[in-house]
Amino acid sequence: MLLIAPVIHGCTLTNLVTSTIIAIPKGRDVNIADFVNYRGIVLSYIYGKISDHIIFTKFSDKLVTSDFQLSFNINRSTNMSDMI
Numbered sequence: 694m695l696l697i698a699p700v701i702h703g704c705t706l707t708n709l710v711t712s713t714i715i716a717i718p719k720g721r722d723v724n725i726a727d728f729v730n731y732r733g734i735v736l737s738y739i740y741g742k743i744s745d746h747i748i749f750t751k752f753s754d755k756l757v758t759s760d761f762q763l764s765f766n767i768n769r770s771t772n773m774s775d776m777i
Contacts, residue, residue: 715733
């Protein structure tokens with residue numbers, strides 16, 4: 694019911710869409726005082742991950758992505774970009 698309620702009522706709990714961004718340095722030998730040397734990693738709450746998993750499991754046969762979408766696809770990787 695927790696996952697169906699937002700669809701029925703058109704709104705969701707703030708905790709379902711809130712994430713925390715953690716700054717990770719891009720390498721070992723970078724100037725950590727310069728903000729351009731960081732990348733943001735998003736930590737999502739478990740409710741969002743569970744809902745994503747359920748939706749993907751139930752509707753994966755109906756979800757279609759572009760041929761240029763390399764990440765988040767089975768047997769595909771961003772390392773394959775030179776193959777397109």
